Each structure stands twice: as structure tokens, then as C-alpha cells.
Amino acid sequence: MDLETFRWLLTDDGQRLLDRATHAYADAEGDPLRATAAVRRTEPDADRAAAALTTVQLRVRAVPKMGEDAVRMYFTPDALEQATRRRVADHRAARLAAARPASVVDLGCGIGGDLAAFSRAGLVSAGVDLDPVRAAMAEANLAALGLAGAVMSTDATELDLGAFGAVFADPARRGARGRVFDQDGWTPPWSFVEELLTGGRAAAAVVKVAPGIPHDLVPEGVEAEWVSDDGEVKEAALWSSSLATTQRRATVISGGGLASLTAEDDPYDGLERPVRPLGQHLYEPDGAVIRAGLVTAVAAGVEGGLLDPHIAYVTSDKSFRSPFMRAYYVVDELPFREKQLRAALVERNVGPITIKKRGVDVVPEQLRKRLALTGDEEATVVLTRVDGVGRALLVRPF
Numbered sequence: 001m002d003l004e005t006f007r008w009l010l011t012d013d014g015q016r017l018l019d020r021a022t023h024a025y026a027d028a029e030g031d032p033l034r035a036t037a038a039v040r041r042t043e044p045d046a047d048r049a050a051a052a053l054t055t056v057q058l059r060v061r062a063v064p065k066m067g068e069d070a071v072r073m074y075f076t077p078d079a080l081e082q083a084t085r086r087r088v089a090d091h092r093a094a095r096l097a098a099a100r101p102a103s104v105v106d107l108g109c110g111i112g113g114d115l116a117a118f119s120r121a122g123l124v125s126a127g128v129d130l131d132p133v134r135a136a137m138a139e140a141n142l143a144a145l146g147l148a149g150a151v152m153s154t155d156a157t158e159l160d161l162g163a164f165g166a167v168f169a170d171p172a173r174r175g176a177r178g179r180v181f182d183q184d185g186w187t188p189p190w191s192f193v194e195e196l197l198t199g200g201r202a203a204a205a206v207v208k209v210a211p212g213i214p215h216d217l218v219p220e221g222v223e224a225e226w227v228s229d230d231g232e233v234k235e236a237a238l239w240s241s242s243l244a245t246t247q248r249r250a251t252v253i254s255g256g257g258l259a260s261l262t263a264e265d266d267p268y269d270g271l272e273r274p275v276r277p278l279g280q281h282l283y284e285p286d287g288a289v290i291r292a293g294l295v296t297a298v299a300a301g302v303e304g305g306l307l308d309p310h311i312a313y314v315t316s317d318k319s320f321r322s323p324f325m326r327a328y329y330v331v332d333e334l335p336f337r338e339k340q341l342r343a344a345l346v347e348r349n350v351g352p353i354t355i356k357k358r359g360v361d362v363v364p365e366q367l368r369k370r371l372a373l374t375g376d377e378e379a380t381v382v383l384t385r386v387d388g389v390g391r392a393l394l395v396r397p398f
């Protein structure tokens with residue numbers, strides 16, 4: 001969508017077309033071809049019709065990520081993909097607001113996922129984006145949500161930041177989907193981010209980065225916070241020293257609320273990892289806990305140890321529940337070799353099976369197919385390695 005078409009979409013005529021597109025999409029039960037045909041019958045301009053229909057489709061797609069507010073917002077497909085999900089953005093904004101900066105500027109605000117959260121949290125907020133369409137969408141999104149804030153299209157690296165109490169940046173990342181963390185090619189660049197966090201450019205800074213950030217890339221005195229939402233690691237945020245309260249933190253968000261584990265919760269931080277034989281319970285730490293290097297904090301919390309010093313499974317004889325891990329009873333130990341494993345599962349009348357693995361070269365989907373179990377009992381099997389030896393554990397979640 002170009003800027004001119006987007007600006008037209010915000011006019012009364014544009015909003016009427018958007019309403020018609022919304023109804024056409026619902027009447028066509030989400031079928032894009034039927035919805036397009038219906039919209040084109042009343043709107044001869046192909047660009048405008050496409051802009052309205054794309055907006056409706058992206059609003060529907062955005063609801064799981066951005067919540068019900070999404071149905072009033074504007075997106076481009078890429079900007080929606082890059083936007084911070086609502087619960088994570090709200091957490092960050094609440095944390096920043098608690099530090100009471102006079103204001104915050106969002107450097108590269110995109111369509112305003114984080115910017116809206118800052119404003120919702122009561123911060124005096126401004127956003128800039130190099131891309132004029134995204135900046136216009138961010139401005140329209142604040143207005144649509146009844147939130148205050150100023151937006152401008154400009155290059156963040158040329159902005160005088162002295163007037164702001166805090167800065168936030170969420171650089172556009174090339175190759176962000178891969179497992180390898182690659183800070184080259186970020187815009188704004190990593191050198192700019194580093195200066196925000198440690199230099200004199202800003203009084204306080206928060207930067208969102210990919211969760212794969214190596215610990216040794218985190219500048220001295222800066223806090224790294226890994227955040228998961230519903231068990232999935234979403235991002236890491238780097239907090240400059242004036243906002244940092246620890247060195248490493250895992251924040252776990254779920255429908256039930258939010259919990260945080262820090263390096264101070266880990267009695268083994270910097271010490272040898274506690275390792276022990278398999279107990280009656282197995283604990284699988286949340287991905288944010290693993291990324292934050294706090295698996296041994298979970299081990300301490302359950303009065304247990306790791307099965308293997310290099311693999312993130314914790315075991316204990318005691319039963320605990322916590323938001324930082326999934327907990328299982330260890331029902332039995334099974335043979336690790338595939339043929340014998342299958343025989344043991346058949347003997348137990350197993351059919352539907354969940355396969356979890358860590359530290360072993362197994363593709364659960366493929367193994368499930370090869371096992372071809374047809375029994376009635378559901379089972380969860382954990383495949384892992386202890387001292388280089390494969391182990392298969394039959395477990396039950398609790």
C-alpha cells in the first residue's frame with residue numbers, strides 16, 4: 001500500500017469502503033476471491049479496493065498477536081510480522097513506566113505495536129520510522145485506539161535524543177528467523193544500539209533483540225531479559241544500566257500472569273552445575289529460562305539437579321509446580337533403541353504419543369510415523385542423552 005492510498009483510506013470515503021470490505025469479507029466467510037469480487041462491484045479503483053481488503057484480512061490475522069484492538073488497526077504484512085505481540089509489549093511498557101521516565105521515544109516504531117503499549121502505560125510517547133507508510137499507520141493506530149503520542153517519519157540515527165527521558169529501539173533484523181544471531185545488517189545498526197545502551201546518547205535505553213543473542217554480546221552493566229509468551233520464547237530486551245536490576249532475567253508470560261526469574265535466584269550462578277541421577281520427577285525449563293542461562297535456578301528451586309550438565313532437563317525426587325518449567329512424573333525408563341522402544345510401547349498398548357527430545361538427533365514427527373503405534377493409551381516419551389548415552393523416559397505431565 002502506498003502512502004497516498006493509505007491516506008485516502010483514512011478519509012470518510014475510505015472508511016466507508018473499509019466498512020463495506022469488512023462486511024464483504026464476513027459475508028464471503030473469509031474467501032478472498034468472493035470478498036474481492038463484492039468490493040470491486042462498488043469500488044472501481046483497484047488499489048483502493050485492494051488496500052481495504054488487505055486491511056480487513058490483516059486485522060483478522062493480527063487478532064491472536066495484538067488482541068481485539070487489532071480490528072481497529074492498520075498493518076502491512078511485514079510490519080505485522082515484525083510488531084511486538086501485545087502481552088510482551090505491555091509488559092515492557094509497564095516495566096519502563098515504573099522507572100518513571102519523563103518521556104519515551106520509539107526509534108523505528110513500525111506500525112506502533114510497542115508505541116501503543118508505551119502510551120497505554122501512561123508514558124508520554126513519540127515514535128519515528130524511516131518508512132513513511134509505517135509512520136502514518138502508527139499515527140493512525142494511536143488515534144484509532146484513542147491513545148496519545150506523536151509520530152514522525154525520519155531517520156532515527158539523526159535524531160537529537162537529549163529531549164527524551166528514555167529511548168526504545170527494535171531494529172529491523174535481517175535473517176532474524178535463523179538460529180544464528182547476526183547483528184550485521186540491522187537497521188538501525190548494532191553500533192547505534194550499543195551506543196544507546198552504553199554511551200551518552202540517551203539517559204535510559206531499552207532495545208529489543210532476537211532471543212538468540214549471545215551472552216557475551218550484552219554490554220557490561222546492561223541487563224538482558226528473555227521473554228516467553230505461552231511457553232514460546234519471543235524476544236530478548238536489553239536494559240541500559242540505569243534501568244537494569246539484574247544481569248540476566250527470564251520473564252514468563254501466560255494467560256495466568258507473569259513471573260520473573262533472575263541471576264540472583266540461582267545459587268549455582270558461576271559455579272559448577274549440579275548433576276544427579278534420575279529421580280521421580282522430570283522438569284523441562286521454559287525456553288526463556290534456558291536462554292537466560294537459569295536452568296540451575298530451576299534445579300535449585302526443585303531441590304534437584306541436571307540429568308546431564310549440558311542438557312536442560314532437571315530431575316528431582318520432589319514434586320513442584322512453577323511457571324518456569326513443565327513438570328512430569330517419571331513413570332518408567334524404556335529402551336532407547338528404536339526397535340526395543342517400539343516393543344515396550346506396544347506392550348503398554350500405546351497409541352497417541354508425544355515425543356520430547358533434547359540432546360539427541362531425533363526428529364519426533366518422523367519417529368512417531370516409524371513407530372506406527374495403534375494402541376489406545378496416550379503416552380509422553382522423553383528422549384535425551386546422559387553422559388553421552390541415549391535414554392528414553394516414559395513420563396506423565398502433571
Ligand SMILES: C[S@@+](CC[C@H](N)C(=O)[O-])C[C@H]1O[C@@H](n2cnc3c(N)ncnc32)[C@H](O)[C@@H]1O
Binds near residue numbers: 084110111112156187
Ligand atoms: C522491527 S520493526 C519495529 C516494530 C515495532 N516495535 C512494533 O512493535 O510494531 C523495525 C522498524 O524500524 C524501522 N527502521 C529501520 N531503520 C530505521 C532508521 N534508521 N530510522 C528509523 N526507523 C528505522 C523500520 O522501518 C521498521 O519499521
